[in-house]
Amino acid sequence: MASPVAPRTEGVRRRAVALAAGFAVPLAISLALGFPRAGGRPAAYVATLAASWLGVGLAATWAGVSRGRSMLGRRAAWRLLVAALTPAALFATALAAALAWPSTRDDEAGALAHVVCVAVGMICALGPLAAFAAVRRSSDPVAPRLTGAALGAASGAWGALFIELHCVHTSVGHIVLGHVLPVVLLTLVGVLIGDRVVAIRPVRAAS
Amino acid sequence: MHVAAQAPGFYVLRAPPVPSPVVVPVRHGTSVGVPPRAEADVAMERYARGDDASFGMVYDALAPRLYGYLLRQTRQRARADDLLQQTMLHIHRARSTFIPGADVAPWAFAIARRLLVDSLRRGSREVLSDDGEVDAGPDRGPMADEVAQARELAIRVERVLAKLPQSQRTAFELIKNEGLSVAEAAEVLGTTVAAVKLRAHRAYEALRGALGDVLDGMEGRKS
Numbered sequence: 351m352a353s354p355v356a357p358r359t360e361g362v363r364r365r366a367v368a369l370a371a372g373f374a375v376p377l378a379i380s381l382a383l384g385f386p387r388a389g390g391r392p393a394a395y396v397a398t399l400a401a402s403w404l405g406v407g408l409a410a411t412w413a414g415v416s417r418g419r420s421m422l423g424r425r426a427a428w429r430l431l432v433a434a435l436t437p438a439a440l441f442a443t444a445l446a447a448a449l450a451w452p453s454t455r456d457d458e459a460g461a462l463a464h465v466v467c468v469a470v471g472m473i474c475a476l477g478p479l480a481a482f483a484a485v486r487r488s489s490d491p492v493a494p495r496l497t498g499a500a501l502g503a504a505s506g507a508w509g510a511l512f513i514e515l516h517c518v519h520t521s522v523g524h525i526v527l528g529h530v531l532p533v534v535l536l537t538l539v540g541v542l543i544g545d546r547v548v549a550i551r552p553v554r555a556a557s
Numbered sequence: 558m559h560v561a562a563q564a565p566g567f568y569v570l571r572a573p574p575v576p577s578p579v580v581v582p583v584r585h586g587t588s589v590g591v592p593p594r595a596e597a598d599v600a601m602e603r604y605a606r607g608d609d610a611s612f613g614m615v616y617d618a619l620a621p622r623l624y625g626y627l628l629r630q631t632r633q634r635a636r637a638d639d640l641l642q643q644t645m646l647h648i649h650r651a652r653s654t655f656i657p658g659a660d661v662a663p664w665a666f667a668i669a670r671r672l673l674v675d676s677l678r679r680g681s682r683e684v685l686s687d688d689g690e691v692d693a694g695p696d697r698g699p700m701a702d703e704v705a706q707a708r709e710l711a712i713r714v715e716r717v718l719a720k721l722p723q724s725q726r727t728a729f730e731l732i733k734n735e736g737l738s739v740a741e742a743a744e745v746l747g748t749t750v751a752a753v754k755l756r757a758h759r760a761y762e763a764l765r766g767a768l769g770d771v772l773d774g775m776e777g778r779k780s
Binding site for chain 1: 604605606607643646647650651652653654655656658659660661663664667668670671672675676744745746747748
């Protein structure tokens with residue numbers, strides 16, 4: 351006897367809705383802040399950095415969130431690399447862009463700008479993080495904390511991308527403190543989420 | 558299939574028969590060049606597509622192996638029953654996320670192992686309502702000498718394994734008792750193939766050291 355809607359079809363639909371809802375959060379915030387702007391930054395610098403960080407976000411999502419062809423997910427080493435290398439990759443590309451456009455290094459940002467970017471970046475990342483957590487809920491019986499860390503890093507990369515589109519500051523110090531630091535914080539938040547959401551927990555059948 | 562009662566979308570599971578000590582997974586294939594897939598994988602794929610009847614096949618293919626593993630680890634039928642039911646319930650609940658082409662056995666063993674570890678951590682606070690007896694294995698009939706020898710050997714193996722570090726014992730049991738491949742065992746344990754090979758090898762060496770006289774005797778009888 352077949353179910354009216356195949357569980358897998360229903361699962362795909364649920365996951366698609368979760369991802370769409372999750373990414374609607376940063377998009378809505380982005381639109382509320384106005385369309386992406388270069389400010390005083392070179393347009394090519396903004397485009398290069400945005401494209402690089404989009405690539406980092408996609409790669410982190412592919413390697414850290416999707417499970418590949420195994421029900422137990424990709425190898426632990428991949429998830430560890432995602433958690434460790436995502437902030438490093440964001441920093442490296444920002445550094446390379448600063449070297450390519452020396453004028454961007456003259457910018458100075460105050461502590462308030464750092465705090466605002468950390469806050470907005472983390473808020474932008476919360477939607478993707480919630481979506482990734484929903485997608486990977488109760489799915490990892492082996493290393494849920496590591497998976498959670500990878501989810502946090504991947505969502506942090508998306509948050510960093512959205513904030514990068516709006517923030518006019520270009521100094522490397524600000525990029526590290528305002529844009530990359532939230533990725534590290536979200537990776538730590540991901541560890542907690544992994545333990546509580548991604549892990550397998552005993553269930554009791556309804557009597 | 559060992560389903561005692563069935564309600565819409567819910568199964569009450571009963572312990573399956575205790576499996577033989579070494580279970581070799583049944584695999585079949587039809588086309589040359591196409592890797593054969595285990596029955597459980599094919600059945601799970603159908604179950605994920607909405608064929609509810611396939612759950613019986615999934616259960617029949619997995620439950621005896623899982624129950625044997627859980628029973629060997631817990632040595633308590635009630636706890637093994639409970640953990641088996643929980644494992645199958647997790648598989649049922651996660652059927653919508655099943656990836657086409659994925660292997661179901663490593664996933665099922667990983668779930669069972671996680672639930673087992675959690676259960677052992679809570680163990681001191683739990684009171685089991687059922688018996689706590691150690692399983693003595695299946696009764697295979699009146700071949701008295703062979704059965705007695707096999708049981709004696711099994712007890713000695715158990716004693717040696719019990720002295721090994723948990724990581725070595727689990728790796729050895731997943732490969733030798735549950736019939737998982739080294740790669741599958743590595744997935745279940747969340748480590749590398751090389752690490753599992755090393756752990757299983759060390760366990761095997763420990764067994765060889767402790768049971769050398771028996772093994773020599775067996776080889777002597779063969780020659």
